[in-house]
Amino acid sequence: MKTLNEGQLNELQQDLDQIRDQVLADLGERDARYIRKVVRLHRSLEVGGRVMMPFGFIPPVFLAATTALGLSKIIENMEIGHNVMHGQYDWMNDPSLNSQTYEWDNACGGDSWRRTHNYEHHTYTNIIGKDRDYGYDLLRLSDDTPWRPAHLFQFLNYVLLSTFFQWGVGLHELELDRLRHREVTLKEKAPFLKDFFRKGGRQAFKDYVFFPLVTAPVAPVVLAGNISANLMRNLWSSSVIFCGHFTQDAEIFTEEECEGEGKGHWYLRQMTGSSNFTGSRWVHLLSGHLSYQVEHHIFPDLPAHRYPEISEQVQAVCKKYGIHYNTGSFASQYGTVLKRIIGYSLPDRLRTRLLPEFSAAAT
Amino acid sequence: MLAQFQASTALHWLGRQLFNRNDPAAFFDPLLERIDPLLAQQTIRARVLSVTPETADTKTFVLEPASRWQGFRAGQHIALTLDINGVRRTRTFSLSSTPAQCQKNGTVSVTVKRIKGGLVTGWMHDCLSVGDTVSVSEAFGDFEIPPVAEPALYIVGGSGITPVLSHLETMAADGFHAPVTLLYYVRTRQDVIASERLSALAGQWPALTLTIYTTDESGHSQRLSDQQLDQVPGLDARRCYLCGPEGLMDLASGLLNQRNIPEDRIHCTRFSAPTVELDSDDLGGQVQFAKSGQQAESLGDASLLDIAEASGLSPKHGCRMGICHQCSCRKTSGTVVNRLTGKTSGNGEETIQLCISVPAGTVSIDL
Numbered sequence: 089m090k091t092l093n094e095g096q097l098n099e100l101q102q103d104l105d106q107i108r109d110q111v112l113a114d115l116g117e118r119d120a121r122y123i124r125k126v127v128r129l130h131r132s133l134e135v136g137g138r139v140m141m142p143f144g145f146i147p148p149v150f151l152a153a154t155t156a157l158g159l160s161k162i163i164e165n166m167e168i169g170h171n172v173m174h175g176q177y178d179w180m181n182d183p184s185l186n187s188q189t190y191e192w193d194n195a196c197g198g199d200s201w202r203r204t205h206n207y208e209h210h211t212y213t214n215i216i217g218k219d220r221d222y223g224y225d226l227l228r229l230s231d232d233t234p235w236r237p238a239h240l241f242q243f244l245n246y247v248l249l250s251t252f253f254q255w256g257v258g259l260h261e262l263e264l265d266r267l268r269h270r271e272v273t274l275k276e277k278a279p280f281l282k283d284f285f286r287k288g289g290r291q292a293f294k295d296y297v298f299f300p301l302v303t304a305p306v307a308p309v310v311l312a313g314n315i316s317a318n319l320m321r322n323l324w325s326s327s328v329i330f331c332g333h334f335t336q337d338a339e340i341f342t343e344e345e346c347e348g349e350g351k352g353h354w355y356l357r358q359m360t361g362s363s364n365f366t367g368s369r370w371v372h373l374l375s376g377h378l379s380y381q382v383e384h385h386i387f388p389d390l391p392a393h394r395y396p397e398i399s400e401q402v403q404a405v406c407k408k409y410g411i412h413y414n415t416g417s418f419a420s421q422y423g424t425v426l427k428r429i430i431g432y433s434l435p436d437r438l439r440t441r442l443l444p445e446f447s448a449a450a451t
Numbered sequence: 452m453l454a455q456f457q458a459s460t461a462l463h464w465l466g467r468q469l470f471n472r473n474d475p476a477a478f479f480d481p482l483l484e485r486i487d488p489l490l491a492q493q494t495i496r497a498r499v500l501s502v503t504p505e506t507a508d509t510k511t512f513v514l515e516p517a518s519r520w521q522g523f524r525a526g527q528h529i530a531l532t533l534d535i536n537g538v539r540r541t542r543t544f545s546l547s548s549t550p551a552q553c554q555k556n557g558t559v560s561v562t563v564k565r566i567k568g569g570l571v572t573g574w575m576h577d578c579l580s581v582g583d584t585v586s587v588s589e590a591f592g593d594f595e596i597p598p599v600a601e602p603a604l605y606i607v608g609g610s611g612i613t614p615v616l617s618h619l620e621t622m623a624a625d626g627f628h629a630p631v632t633l634l635y636y637v638r639t640r641q642d643v644i645a646s647e648r649l650s651a652l653a654g655q656w657p658a659l660t661l662t663i664y665t666t667d668e669s670g671h672s673q674r675l676s677d678q679q680l681d682q683v684p685g686l687d688a689r690r691c692y693l694c695g696p697e698g699l700m701d702l703a704s705g706l707l708n709q710r711n712i713p714e715d716r717i718h719c720t721r722f723s724a725p726t727v728e729l730d731s732d733d734l735g736g737q738v739q740f741a742k743s744g745q746q747a748e749s750l751g752d753a754s755l756l757d758i759a760e761a762s763g764l765s766p767k768h769g770c771r772m773g774i775c776h777q778c779s780c781r782k783t784s785g786t787v788v789n790r791l792t793g794k795t796s797g798n799g800e801e802t803i804q805l806c807i808s809v810p811a812g813t814v815s816i817d818l
Contacts, residue, residue: 105791112792120537128481135482175776178802181539184477184493186802187776191471207769207777290468298469351772389776 090339090360090411097352103405104355104386107398111390119391120180126167126373127184133160141313142303154313158320159374164193165325166376167392173202175389195258197287200280204261210388214333214361215341222333222340224249224256225265228432230340235435242433253322258288324374327422332381335363336424336445337414358385359406364415371418372396382413489517494532494586500558501581505644508565509610510576511547515558516587522553523590525621526614526720531561532586535574541799542571545614545694545720546590547645549621562644564610570797594720596622597690600629604683606675606703608636608695612644614720615694620648623656632660632683636675636699638667675702677709686710693719734788736812740764741783743818749810754790755780756805759818766805766818773807780805785814 092100137157144150169192171177177185184190191198204220212218216232223229226249228239249256261280266272274281295314300307332338339360346357362381365371372379377392383402384395406413415421424445431443440447466475477493484491489498497516504510523529523546532541548560566572579585596618597603607615612635622631637643643663653661664673673679680686691712693703700719707717734751738758745762749755756778759766769777773791779802786798787808795811796803805816 109792112794116536116538118537120534124481128485131479131481135479173776175779175804178776178779180534180537181801184472184480186779188779188802193471202775202777203769206775210775211770290471294469298465354772388774 090356090409092352092356092409096409097350097356099352100355100405100409101350101352103408104402107401107405108387108390111387111394111398115179115391119177119393122393123168123172123177123180123185123391126163130160130163130168133157133163137313137317138299141299141310142306144309144313145306150309150313154316154320157313157317161193161317161321162324162374165321166328166378167373168192168376169194169198170376170378171392173198174206176391178389191287193291195254195288195291196260197258197283200258200261200283206388210385212346213358213385214339215343215346215357217343218346220260220263224260225263226256227429229334229428230432231436232340235432239433243430246429250323250326251319253326254291254318255288258284328375328378330425331365331418331421332362332378334425334428335414335416335421336428337412338363355386356411358382359402359411359413361385362414363421364413365418365421366415367418379418382415488584491517495520495588496584497559497587499579499581499583499585502579505562506642508576509562509642509644510565511560511562511645512575512579513548513558513560514585514587518557520587521589523550523559525550525596525617526594527590527592528614528720529559529561529590530588532588533571533574533579535570540571540797545592545594545617547613547616549617549624551621551624562610562613562616564644592720594692594694594718597627597629600627602629602685602689603631603692604686604689605631605633605692606636606695606699607633607693608699609638609642610644611695611699611720612649615692616645616648618692619652619656619659623652623659628658630660630684631658632689633662634675634679634683635661635663636666636673636695637663639665640668675699675706677706680706680710687712689716691717693717734809734811736785736810736814738762738810739813739815740818741815745818749814751809751811753809754806755787755803755808755810755814755816758810759805759816764818768806771806773804776804778805779803781817782808783815783817786811787814 133156137153137160140149140153140156144153169190172185172190173187173192175187178187188202192201209219209221214222216222216230226245227242228235262277262284263272267274267277295318296311299314300311303310341357341361346353349357359382362385364382365379367375367379377395378384380392380395380399383399384392386402387395387398403413405411427443428446431439431446434442463475466478467473469475470478472478474493477491480491480493489496495517497514497520499512500515501513502510503513526545528543528545530541530543532539534540544561544563546559547562548558553559563572563575565576594614605615605618615633619631619633635643635649643649649661653659664675664679666672666674683689687710691707693700704717704719735749736751738747738749738755740746740759740762743764745764747758747762749758753761756766756768756771766780767777769775781800782796782803783800784798787796787803788794788811789796789804790807790809796808
């Protein structure tokens with residue numbers, strides 16, 4: 089990991105705090121108008137998709153309806169839900185956009201997400217053993233986990249995780265791994281499971297029971313469309329999220345390194361542990377601006393549409409301290425993610441030979 | 452009836468499942484309000500029909516609330532909610548119009564004095580114009596007209612006249628025949644709010660005796676005094692109504708108490724200007740945790756999260772450094788300073804992060 093001395097860390101903190109303060113001081117009408125516009129777009133897409141879906145027996149309509157519903161779920165989860173739950177719009181004092189009460193169109197309950205994502209992942213980002221988002225207890229993405237033959241199949245696991253991503257995220261807090269090792273008991277997880285079944289059930293009921301049933305004669309078409317829309321969201325959001333922390337140059341940390349760290353060190357870890365990708369305005373919107381993962385991780389509660397505006401300032405700070413600002417096209421970043429998943433599924437010796445960039449010396 | 456109720460609870464349940472919110476009807480608001488803002492379901496919206504200046508610093512806004520608004524009784528208030536530079540802010544105002552007017556044409560009025568440096572009243576004066584919409588609460592408050600026709604005395608200061616206008620016009624229209632005296636205290640003649648309505652009332656309604664006192668007119672100060680009260684005939688038998696600034700209310704209730712007017716015949720509606728924003732130095736104060744009924748004293752050295760925990764509460768929290776918003780919580784009143792930005796919050800209801808908020812004066816938290 090890139091190291092800075094105490095003085096540099098303090099200065100880094102001041103530099104970044106200054107960017108943050110600038111944005112905070114400028115929050116207002118423009119931000120409110122932006123998020124309300126996105127919410128309106130979401131409502132239009134969802135209503136449009138649901139209304140068109142029963143006519144999906146006409147192939148082009150099926151395509152349009154599924155795309156509209158898929159996009160609506162993507163926008164609601166990424167640009168609205170994720171960001172609202174981070175508290176990015178709490179300052180607006182609008183109960184519909186409140187971080188603590190917002191509930192998104194996803195099998196994962198909002199409360200569980202706030203605990204596992206906002207708190208665990210954003211506080212302990214990329215600390216092996218503390219950030220359970222690093223591989224989701226399912227994938228071996230660094231050599232901190234000793235290789236086992238079962239890892240040979242992890243690409244299949246990855247495909248399954250991406251396909252059923254909302255359910256994976258929903259069950260994340262169950263901590264299957266710790267359950268298996270008896271570090272927690274099922275009884276302790278009972279309240280979580282209750283919430284999970286309520287929220288997951290609600291989502292399944294809506295997309296797979298209610299809407300197909302009310303359009304009974306064309307139920308299979310509606311069911312197929314709803315499954316496709318959920319699949320679309322699952323694949324896209326998992327890809328975006330994987331590009332955020334598992335690219336080739338995204339660093340990992342040990343608990344010892346981070347013990348008693350100050351805000352400056354936390355900033356440094358967020359910058360070196362995250363990675364961006366480039367794209368058009370729409371790519372950024374659909375990724376909930378997680379394409380600016382670096383900016384998001386240093387300022388998780390600033391309205392995300394501000395990230396592109398402060399990116400240059402953040403890059404200048406990176407340059408000042410010799411911190412690598414990790415970015416690239418979506419294809420190239422995603423390529424290194426796939427390489428990481430495949431590389432670490434192989435025995436270490438084979439990996440270092442085939443993919444030297446993921447050898448111990450390189451990371 | 453029962454069937455209807457069950458259908459609506461069933462519908463509400465279904466809405467919650469489909470739209471993931473406890474107010475499912477509001478899901479469509481972003482689309483509906485494009486058609487007509489008054490269709491929105493999250494809050495009751497009201498359209499501004501007219502804005503009329505009353506004095507140099509007072510304006511009357513005539514509002515037309517959506518039809519599901521339930522109306523009001525004379526003397527009641529509403530909470531107005533407005534978006535000012537992206538931030539939703541709520542303030543309480545008395546209705547200065549009559550219920551009769553509301554029944555006739557569905558409109559209500561609020562008469563708003565611009566508070567010096569006041570964010571909301573200032574914005575209303577400068578920016579709120581005809582055609583805009585605001586949100587209104589249902590009416591509340593128990594500053595009601597005399598239940599039976601008995602002699603009444605109104606002691607009113609400044610913009611405290613607003614609910615009293617509603618009282619007097621309602622009573623006049625109902626043919627209230629017992630004597631009513633209004634002592635109205637204003638700084639100068641120019642500060643008389645709704646002077647035309649008042650003189651019209653005094654002209655048409657023989658029961659009313661109206662006296663206007665100026666407290667700040669060219670060296671001649673006519674503050675409320677015992678002598679002025681002596682001139683009110685049959686004062687002891689009157690039901691008394693006080694409405695105005697704190698100072699006047701305190702003075703009036705003191706004088707009335709001396710005259711042994713029973714407490715239950717003195718009706719007050721207290722309203723005071725929001726306290727001026729504090730310097731970050733003025734930290735500390737009483738902390739009230741409303742849900743649990745706990746109280747604590749803050750010296751200004753600890754965050755509200757620490758204070759809550761020291762009081763034996765265990766609020767949800769995470770990073771303790773202002774990142775994760777796990778500890779975000781409703782502040783119902785009072786001012787806090789954000790330890791990270793040094794910024795002082797507003798004094799109304801809003802969401803704050805407990806772990807980085809330090810009380811500045813008395814604060815009430817929904818915990």
